[in-house]
Amino acid sequence: MAISIAESLHIGLSDITTRKVRSIATIFGIILGVISILVVLAIINGMNASTLTWMEQRGGTSKVDVQRNWNYDFSKGGEANLSLAEVEQIRKMIPEAVAFNSQVSLYSHNELKYRGLSYYSTVSGVLPDYLQVENWGVSEGRFITDLDVHESSNVIVLGSSAARDLIGTNDVVGKKISLGNNVLEVIGILDEKSWDNKQSGSFGGNMLEYMNQQSFIPISTAINRFDNTMKVSSLQVTAQSPNQALTLQKKLDQILLNLKQGREIFRVSSAQEGIMQMQANARIFSMVFVLISAISLLVAGIVIMNIMLASVKERTREIGVRIAVGARRIDIFIQFMIQTVLITTLGGVLGIGLGLLILDNISAYLEMEMIVDFRIMFSSVLVSVVVGLVFGIMPALRAGNLDPVDALRED
Amino acid sequence: MEIIRTEALIKDYELGKVKVRALDGIDISINSGEFVAIMGPSGSGKSTLMHIIGCLDSPTAGEYYLDSVLVSKMSKSALAGVRNSKIGFVFQSFNLLPHLNILKNVELPMMYGGLSASKRKVRAQEILEGVGLADRLKHKPGELSGGERQRVAISRAIANNPSILLADEPTGNLDSQAGGDILEIFDRLHKEGNTIIMVTHDPIVAERAQRIIRIKDGLIDNGDLDS
Numbered sequence: 241m242a243i244s245i246a247e248s249l250h251i252g253l254s255d256i257t258t259r260k261v262r263s264i265a266t267i268f269g270i271i272l273g274v275i276s277i278l279v280v281l282a283i284i285n286g287m288n289a290s291t292l293t294w295m296e297q298r299g300g301t302s303k304v305d306v307q308r309n310w311n312y313d314f315s316k317g318g319e320a321n322l323s324l325a326e327v328e329q330i331r332k333m334i335p336e337a338v339a340f341n342s343q344v345s346l347y348s349h350n351e352l353k354y355r356g357l358s359y360y361s362t363v364s365g366v367l368p369d370y371l372q373v374e375n376w377g378v379s380e381g382r383f384i385t386d387l388d389v390h391e392s393s394n395v396i397v398l399g400s401s402a403a404r405d406l407i408g409t410n411d412v413v414g415k416k417i418s419l420g421n422n423v424l425e426v427i428g429i430l431d432e433k434s435w436d437n438k439q440s441g442s443f444g445g446n447m448l449e450y451m452n453q454q455s456f457i458p459i460s461t462a463i464n465r466f467d468n469t470m471k472v473s474s475l476q477v478t479a480q481s482p483n484q485a486l487t488l489q490k491k492l493d494q495i496l497l498n499l500k501q502g503r504e505i506f507r508v509s510s511a512q513e514g515i516m517q518m519q520a521n522a523r524i525f526s527m528v529f530v531l532i533s534a535i536s537l538l539v540a541g542i543v544i545m546n547i548m549l550a551s552v553k554e555r556t557r558e559i560g561v562r563i564a565v566g567a568r569r570i571d572i573f574i575q576f577m578i579q580t581v582l583i584t585t586l587g588g589v590l591g592i593g594l595g596l597l598i599l600d601n602i603s604a605y606l607e608m609e610m611i612v613d614f615r616i617m618f619s620s621v622l623v624s625v626v627v628g629l630v631f632g633i634m635p636a637l638r639a640g641n642l643d644p645v646d647a648l649r650e651d
Numbered sequence: 652m653e654i655i656r657t658e659a660l661i662k663d664y665e666l667g668k669v670k671v672r673a674l675d676g677i678d679i680s681i682n683s684g685e686f687v688a689i690m691g692p693s694g695s696g697k698s699t700l701m702h703i704i705g706c707l708d709s710p711t712a713g714e715y716y717l718d719s720v721l722v723s724k725m726s727k728s729a730l731a732g733v734r735n736s737k738i739g740f741v742f743q744s745f746n747l748l749p750h751l752n753i754l755k756n757v758e759l760p761m762m763y764g765g766l767s768a769s770k771r772k773v774r775a776q777e778i779l780e781g782v783g784l785a786d787r788l789k790h791k792p793g794e795l796s797g798g799e800r801q802r803v804a805i806s807r808a809i810a811n812n813p814s815i816l817l818a819d820e821p822t823g824n825l826d827s828q829a830g831g832d833i834l835e836i837f838d839r840l841h842k843e844g845n846t847i848i849m850v851t852h853d854p855i856v857a858e859r860a861q862r863i864i865r866i867k868d869g870l871i872d873n874g875d876l877d878s
Contacts, residue, residue, distance in 0.1 A: 247762060258750045561746045564707060565807065566735020566763040568728045644707045648746065 274591025365462025
């Protein structure tokens, strides 16, 4: 007749509590190992989450960007821009895109004027889809519409900082401002973009503030009313899904190469590609640290194994007695296995508690985002259970294989 | 009714390259309800015989029937079951678990027998009251005198109502007063119908038994006719 797991657990627990000092000494290594795992995973988690927020703010994970390739040597010929006809051609070739924007930049006109005040802003000519490809929204008024593009309307949408600094915070929509020789009506204000990398000093603060200082007019207005030699310098496209984005990226790359006679004038990038790069980096980072944690857990495991072996030796007579009154080998084996696993699991739980405490303090000190979720805590406990199972086998086997006659003779 | 029968029991030990024969063909027969003493000088093989009778060890050759069941060929885990339900051990050095209170010590065989926690507690209490330790249930063995400890050990031995009680020098570590008390308990258990096999080298202790089996050089000295 086997004894129940509950019974074995009870024996294991009382063994641990009667040998408190030894149990604490045994646990120590595991606690350190679990703390290091917890901290590393939390840092990686925090980095990933932070980068994902950045991606979201920059247009979401389905975005594909076409920009000038700054590595291209223009002495080989070609121009880093697209005509409106070429843009239209590209647009027709990618009907699967859910949003499409082409953009021109008014480098020559960047001084917005309102009642004697001026504000320097990067002004771009865009299509209505710009709002969607950038994952952006308007906080007041409206964005550029197809009608605005069709009629080359004299309208402008301001970034939140541009609006605040030039006009103020009340009744901005409807105001008339001048840009170059044109008077434009403010039709909307964009939401504020914000991404704090939690770093102090010159790298700190809102990394996306430059976007809030931008302003946007219809692309047709830019070309027809400001500079009719202007050509499209960048495209932004939104795919149906992050996975589709990779396909779309390859397709666009091919289209642009064909369009530019095989010259790599444009660089096509996708948010998804960036995320994969980030994940690859995180993987290397985590592998290095998981390896270090694994080594510390290995050492902890060996320490535990030795202490348990000593414990078996010390308790030989007890084991003999248990066998004499009817314990089977498996009962003894389970008793010692459970004891080891209980100790390591307890170490895991304590490690998580201490780890959380440490994270609380160092994340404030390093001003870094660290995220501990249930998954991390679960895997930390799982790892400590596994360490107990692996390193508990030898001592438990030795205990279970004791010869009762010898064991009872032991002093 | 015959409860123990051995036929030509042989036990060899390997000590390095030398083979030592501890038992050299032992035939014994013990009936249910008997009180038997096994005597012999040290090295005679009486401990080996006790280990085999107690199912802690298996013979090299020969057969051993306990309760008409051939146990000499049983697997180790089956032997654990036999030890648990049919055999109660009383050792010279008590062999109580020092970290458990005496109630838990007495519960131990019942736990391995699969009895529920509440039932075994009641039973253990009952037995300990029977040997006059009702007020010591929560004490650890270290807090008791030798005689009291041996009473706990006897309580543990009879917890599962075994077929035989095996006592190995049960009074060896006790003064004559405490030893006398322990022998009284064995007498009482015998009168209640228990089968008792006691290993001893003390003739005064052996006199309590109905029959003495003498072992010498791995053989029965003067047969089971001695009484």
